[in-house]
Amino acid sequence: MRALNVAFVVQGEGRGHMTQALALASFLRDAGHEVVEVLVGRSPHRPIPGYFVDGIHAPVRPFEAPVQVAGPGGQGLSLSRTVADAMRRSPAFFRSMVSIAERTADADVVVNFLDFLGGLSRRIFPTDVPALAVAHNFVFLHPDLHDAPGPASVRRAVMAYARATATGSERKVALSFGELPPRPDLGLEVAPPLLRPGLDSLATTQGDYLLAYALNPGYADTLAVWQDGRVDVPVHCYVEGGEEALTNDPPEGFNAHELGDRAFLRHLAGCRAYVGSAGFESLCEAHFLGKPALAVPTEGQFEQVLNAWDAERCGAARSGSYEDLDAFWRDPEPPTAERTADFRGWVARAPELFIDTVERTAATESPRLEES
Structure with a gap:
């Protein structure tokens, strides 16, 4: 053609x-x-x-x-x-x-x-x-x-x-x-899924930090409050506006980042677990890299409720809320190697x-x- x-x-x-x-x-x-x-x-x-x-x-x-x-x-x-x-x-x-x-x-x-x-x-x-x-x-x-x-x-x-x-x-x-x-x-x-080029070239490691994506700044504040009582849990949170989006100064160990594709993917490849809104692409990226994910639907956006249900149905993420973070962080279960390989084959x-x-x-x- x-x-x-x-x-x-x-x-x-x-x-x-x-x-x-x-x-x-x-x-x-x-x-x-x-x-x-x-x-x-x-x-x-x-x-x-x-x-x-x-x-x-x-x-x-x-x-x-x-x-x-x-x-x-x-x-x-x-x-x-x-x-x-x-x-x-x-x-x-x-x-x-x-x-x-x-x-x-x-x-x-x-x-x-x-x-x-x-x-x-x-x-x-x-x-x-x-x-x-x-x-x-x-x-x-x-x-x-x-x-x-x-x-x-x-x-x-x-x-x-x-x-x-x-x-x-x-x-x-x-x-x-x-x-x-x-x-x-x-x-x-x-x-x-249509995933960002270069995802398959990232080397994955299991770090000690939680990676988060906050669609709206109020969710970044919620994550900062959660981390403030858990100083042993480093958090890297991507939110529009970075640290300026937070209502208060972040606690020690809470790192707010402006949105950026390459930096986000590097943090995703090295995190222990991922939590974010139930957007399809970020959940796919976490699944592609074999990372445990907690999908939190944005309040009032019913399509994200559907996304979280679909992700859990397919074994790509756990559907929940920020109240589930403690349990999720204690035992962030990654997808099986077989499931990740199947998903990568589908994406290819x-x-x-x-x-x-x-x-x-x-x-x-x-x-x-x-x-x-």
Whole structure:
């Protein structure tokens, strides 16, 4: 196939979707294709990290997008604040969709990493440019995961949002901890996680410290309070803003770090155990490196409850809360060598599977614009 010009539309909330974009961009370049546009939903509460801008090797163009807003304690999602923020900034969202349509018009194929406006723009501005939608969230559309937890009404709402991001896409690609049969009747394909390049070259050791990732600064404060009573437990915590994000001076042994991809992975490779929000990518990275992980869903984000359940179901992590840290630290059980090897084998198939999927999507003559 000739070299393709590929455009990315990336949800800017959290860091997992950016990690996926970095990985897929590397696969595409190795296959002779080019990422020509990277459009990222901008959060007024979180800057686009420098490691993403430097590592994607393509023009990065932010656009105004709906975001999740933390509550007063800086921990879980506040629905009222999220709605108020979206209403205040909503006039800019239409301009964002116009920009997405214009910037992707000359691409051969568009990849949408769970961005709502990226899907909606294809409904409002029909296009002949084919697209595929990529996210772990789509795995919960698979019938094999019908027994996932939570109220049915909440699950339907979460899945309705995921489907909306795939509006106008030829196929939905569900990132999964393990293999599942494809469901072409649902427009659903299953693929391995998209993990950061270089992960397989890291040498793992078992250090004496706990590694943590705090999505919101209030969780970093919670971790600092926990560590303050356990001075024999060093903690390395990655949080937006680093030490400045903490409400109080950190106790001795608590090290707050600004977000950084390489430094985080080095700490992950050398930690005794990992705790963090139930984001798919960080749990996959810990599992890939054979590290015990405690997945703590961010309050108010039901999709993270699903992620934690799925990770525990697949043996990738223990689902819990920060109240479980003592028990987890006393006995952080790593995945078995066999399970880790199986997972690494699954991840190794990602480049081939994704290049095939992107090329098949680009060969589609016209997109299907019915409800996804």
